[in-house]
Amino acid sequence: MTAHDFFLYLLIILLTARIFAELAVRMRAPSVIGELFAGVLLGPSMFGWIEPVEAIKLMAEIGIILLLFEVGLETDLVRLARTGAKSVIVAIAGFLLPFLFGYGVASWLFDLPLLVSLFVGGTLTATSIGITVRILTDLKRHHSTEGQIVLGAAVLDDVLGVILLAMLYEFSQGGGVNLANAGKVFIFVGSFFFLAPIAAKLMSLVIKRFDEVSQIPGLIPTTIVALVLFFAWLAHAMGAPELLGGFAAGLALSRRFFLPFGAALRTDDVFANHIEEQMKPIVLLFTPIFFVMVGLSLNLRAIDWSSPFIWLFSLALLGVALLGKMVGALMIREPWPERIIVGLAMVPRGEVGLIFAELGRVGNIFSDEVYAGLVIVIALTTIVPPLVMKWYYGRYAGKFQA
Numbered sequence: 362m363t364a365h366d367f368f369l370y371l372l373i374i375l376l377t378a379r380i381f382a383e384l385a386v387r388m389r390a391p392s393v394i395g396e397l398f399a400g401v402l403l404g405p406s407m408f409g410w411i412e413p414v415e416a417i418k419l420m421a422e423i424g425i426i427l428l429l430f431e432v433g434l435e436t437d438l439v440r441l442a443r444t445g446a447k448s449v450i451v452a453i454a455g456f457l458l459p460f461l462f463g464y465g466v467a468s469w470l471f472d473l474p475l476l477v478s479l480f481v482g483g484t485l486t487a488t489s490i491g492i493t494v495r496i497l498t499d500l501k502r503h504h505s506t507e508g509q510i511v512l513g514a515a516v517l518d519d520v521l522g523v524i525l526l527a528m529l530y531e532f533s534q535g536g537g538v539n540l541a542n543a544g545k546v547f548i549f550v551g552s553f554f555f556l557a558p559i560a561a562k563l564m565s566l567v568i569k570r571f572d573e574v575s576q577i578p579g580l581i582p583t584t585i586v587a588l589v590l591f592f593a594w595l596a597h598a599m600g601a602p603e604l605l606g607g608f609a610a611g612l613a614l615s616r617r618f619f620l621p622f623g624a625a626l627r628t629d630d631v632f633a634n635h636i637e638e639q640m641k642p643i644v645l646l647f648t649p650i651f652f653v654m655v656g657l658s659l660n661l662r663a664i665d666w667s668s669p670f671i672w673l674f675s676l677a678l679l680g681v682a683l684l685g686k687m688v689g690a691l692m693i694r695e696p697w698p699e700r701i702i703v704g705l706a707m708v709p710r711g712e713v714g715l716i717f718a719e720l721g722r723v724g725n726i727f728s729d730e731v732y733a734g735l736v737i738v739i740a741l742t743t744i745v746p747p748l749v750m751k752w753y754y755g756r757y758a759g760k761f762q763a
Contacts, residue, residue, distance in 0.1 A: 367414075367416055367417075370411050370414075370417065371417075371420075371650075373403065373410065373411065374399075374403070374411065374417070374649075374650055374653050375646075375649065375650070377399040377402070377403060377653070378395070378396045378399045378400075378649035378650070378652070378653050379649065380395075380399075381395035381396065381398050381399040381402075382395040382396050382399075382649065383395070385398070392495075392499055393492060393495040393496060393499060393652055393747060394744065394747050394748065396649050396652035396653055396656070397492075397652055397653075397655055397656045397743065397744060398656065399653050399656060400652065400653040400654060400655055400656015400657040400658075400659070401656040401657075401659060401661070402656070403653070403656070403657060404656055404657035404658070404659065404660070405657075405659075405660040405662060405663070406656075406659055406660055406661040406662055411657060412657070413654060413657040413658055417650065417654060417657070418654065420647065420650045421650045421651040421653075421654035422603065422651070423590075423647050424647035424648045424649070424650045424651035424652075424654075425491045425604050425607075425648070425651045426589060426590070426593045426603055426604050426606065426607035427586075427589065427607060427640075427643065427644045427647050427648065428491055428494065428495070428607075428644060428647075428648045428651065429490065429491070429494070429604045429605070429607040429608040429611065430589045430607035430608065430610055430611040430640075430644070431611060431637075431640065431641075431644050432494050432498075432503070432512065432608060432611060433607070433608040433609065433610065433611020433612040433613075433614075433615060434611040434612075434614055434615050434633075434636065434637060434640075435503070435504070435611075435615070435637075445513060447510050447513075447514075447693040447694075447695070448509075448510050448511075448512075448513030448514040448517060449513075449514075449517065450689065450692055450693055451510060451511075451514035451689045451690055451692075451693060451703060451707065452513070452514040452515075452517035452518045452521065452689075453517075453521075453689070454688060454689025454692055455486075455488065455514065455518060455685065455686045455689040455690070455707050456486050456518055456521045456522070456525075458684070458685035458686075458688055458689060459482070459485035459486050459681065459682060459685030459686060460482040460483060460485065460486045460525070460685075461482065461685075462482070462485070462681035462682075462684065462685050463478075463481045463482035463483075463484065463485035463486075463678060463681055463682070463685075464478045464479060464481065464482035465681075466481070466677045466678060466681055467481040467482065467678075467731075470677060471670075471674060471677075473731070476726055477721075477726055477727065477731060479529060480529060480717065480720075480721040480726050480727065481678070481731070481735065483522075483525050483526065483529050483717050484710070484714050484717035484718050484721070484735055484739075485678065485681065485682050485685060485710070485714075485738075486518070486521070486522055486525060486717075487518075487522055487710045487711075487713035487714040487716075487717060488514075488515050488518045488519070488522075488686070488707050488708075488709065488710070488713065489655075489709045489710060489711025489713050489714070489743065490512075490515035490516065490518070490519055490604065490713075491604070491648075491651060491652075491711065492652070492655070492709040492711045492743060492747070493511055493515050493706045493707065493709055494512065494515070495648070495652070496706065496709075496746070496747045496750055497511065497706065499747075500750065500751065500754055502702075502754065506695070506699060507695070507699040507702045507703050507706070510693070510695075510699075510703050511702075511703055511706040511707065514689075514703070514707060515706075515707065516605065516608060518707070519604070519605065519713070520550050520554075520605070522713060522717075524550070526716070526717065526720070529717075529720075549599040550599065550605075552599065553595065553596055553599040553605070553606075553609070554605065554609060557592055557595065557596070557606065557609040557610070557613075558609050558610075558612045558613040559613070560613075561588065561592060561609060561610045561612075561613035561614065562613040562614070564588055565588070565613060565614050568580075568581070568584045568585070568588070569632050571584070572584075572632075572635075581635055581636060581639045581640075582639045582640060582643060585614075585636055585639075585640055586640075586643065588610055589606070589607050589610045589611075591606075592606035592607065592609055592610045593606035593607055594606070596609070614633065614636055615633070655711050655715070655743065658715050658719075659715075659736060659739070659740050660736070661736070661737075661740065663729075663733060663736075664733040664736065664737065665729075665730070665733065668730060668733075670730050670734075671730055671733055671734050671737070674730070674731070674734040675734040675737040675738055678734060678735070678738045679737075679738050679741060679742070682708070682710070682738055682742055683708060683742070686704055686707040686708045687701075687704035687705075687708075688704075689704070689707070690703040690704030690707060691704065698753075698757050701753065702750060702753065702754070705746050705749055705750050705753065706746070706750065708742050708746045709742055709743045709746050709747070710738070710739045710742045710743055711739070711743045714735070714738075714739040714742070714743075715736075715739055718732060718735045718736060718739065721735075
């Protein structure tokens with residue numbers, strides 16, 4: 362792809378995402394639905410005008426990292442800490458149950474080989490934190506109790522997913538599951554998430570000092586984007602997802618940040634406002650590219666819709682994909698409306714599920730039919746929950762806590 366082709370692709374992606382996001386909002390649906398549909402429309406599922414080439418993938422990855430930075434920046438750490446135990450329950454149950462259910466369906470009902478069944482179960486463990494957060498933000502519920510539970514659970518779910526992906530990759534290479542390597546990954550991820558916010562906080566103090574004496578406009582967006590990208594790189598280097606680096610940087614720069622040892626540090630509210638105001642246009646520019654990319658990655662034309670196996674396999678997996686995430690949410694002690702929303706918000710698989718599925722396809726672990734069945738499940742669990750959440754919030758608006 363030439364440079365001028367890329368410019369045209371990017372122009373089409375940005376304008377189409379904006380148009381369909383506006384249409385979605387006017388139809389009383391979350392804007393993310395419009396952006397996902399724009400990707401489906403432009404990609405191989407319909408017109409096939411744009412391929413998910415590497416340059417677009419990189420810009421999409423920057424978009425999700427910046428989105429998680431913004432989420433971290435707006436996160437109420439005190440409320441997040443209060444929901445910690447509930448988030449852990451939702452995350453662990455929402456990780457283990459879909460894995461076991463998916464493995465059971467693939468192995469026992471459809472008699473698929475061990476490695477294929479493990480990968481199927483692994484694919485169902487995913488939760489797309491980007492899509493989940495965007496839905497709650499569109500509905501203005503990301504600061505609510507259920508929003509904080511979902512955020513904490515989705516972050517932990519991503520960490521567990523990375524460890525599982527590392528283990529399955531080791532298995533797929535023929536060396537068996539290497540528990541020692543998986544343990545190292547877990548330690549590195551934990552160390553990063555413990556230390557990174559502290560380091561980012563110290564760096565932010567330096568940025569604030571330079572901003573006070575700088576004679577050139579634009580220092581905050583330049584240095585903050587550089588800080589976010591550095592922590593994304595550092596997260597990957599330590600075995601964690603890059604998006605967790607952006608989230609950690611956002612947490613450190615949030616209005617109220619506290620060290621793990623209990624010593625509170627209050628952030629200058631004026632400086633925090635400057636960061637939010639100057640980063641907002643950059644976040645709004647890049648994040649639609651990510652959601653369009655999710656739609657571009659789906660190829661619904663590749664599915665043989667006449668195959669009985671695909672319909673039965675997809676239907677069975679869709680059932681356990683929904684059940685596995687909902688059961689974990691129903692276990693927490695919250696009013697029923699909040700439990701239902703937490704469960705629905707954990708359902709979208711999105712790009713995380715596609716990563717698992719694509720690894721299985723590239724490694725020749727999945728047959729075309731198994732891969733197609735998984736793509737159907739990922740597509741439905743990505744597109745339908747935002748619509749259901751929108752309806753549910755509207756139907757039971759008076760039953761939710763402020």
